[in-house]
Amino acid sequence: MFEMETRKNILDRLKQYYTETAGDKVNIIEGGFVWDTLSANAKEFEKAYAEMALIIEASFPQTSWGDWLTKKAEEHGIIRQEATNSSVILTITGQAGVAVSEGALFSTNDGKNFITVETKKIESTGT
Known part of the structure; x- marks a missing residue:
């Protein structure tokens, strides 16, 4: 099942992957070049996870909204009417x-x- 990821968890994994690849040859302490690069990536990945959560919500009629709900209803032959x-x-x-x-x-x-x-x-x- 899909779960949201926090920037901190993403950053921790990125640092782990970087260390696995580069070993102890690089400095990954806060404020260093590698840290800054990985932190920026973690922020973008966190946004991507948030977008994925919205995509999942939009794909089910119970949690969808607006135009997405209209499209979901049309898949089943239901045409939404304007509120009256x-x-x-x-x-x-x-x-x-x-x-x-x-x-x-x-x-x-x-x-x-x-x-x-x-x-x-x-x-x-x-x-």
Whole structure:
């Protein structure tokens, strides 16, 4: 399974590979030429791992997004539609006679927002 790699782990492996190849003939201490070169490479490799993680996420519908999700859906004959507004009958409880104006914003506990499209008064029943 794919796992992200940190710059430090990549750098440690690069130093190990370099030492295996060159032996003790080179200086790989921080600030030296070899260290600086390997550090720059480790930074780029870390970016490559991050991109690979995104590629994997984009290739599954459960974790994909945007255009990638659209392309994934099309592989199975599903054409994504643009989001649309929905209409609901909103029941408001409150003091009888209070006016609820057109354009009033209401929200559910789970974050769904509704805007009223007409002005109404709360009836004597309180709804």
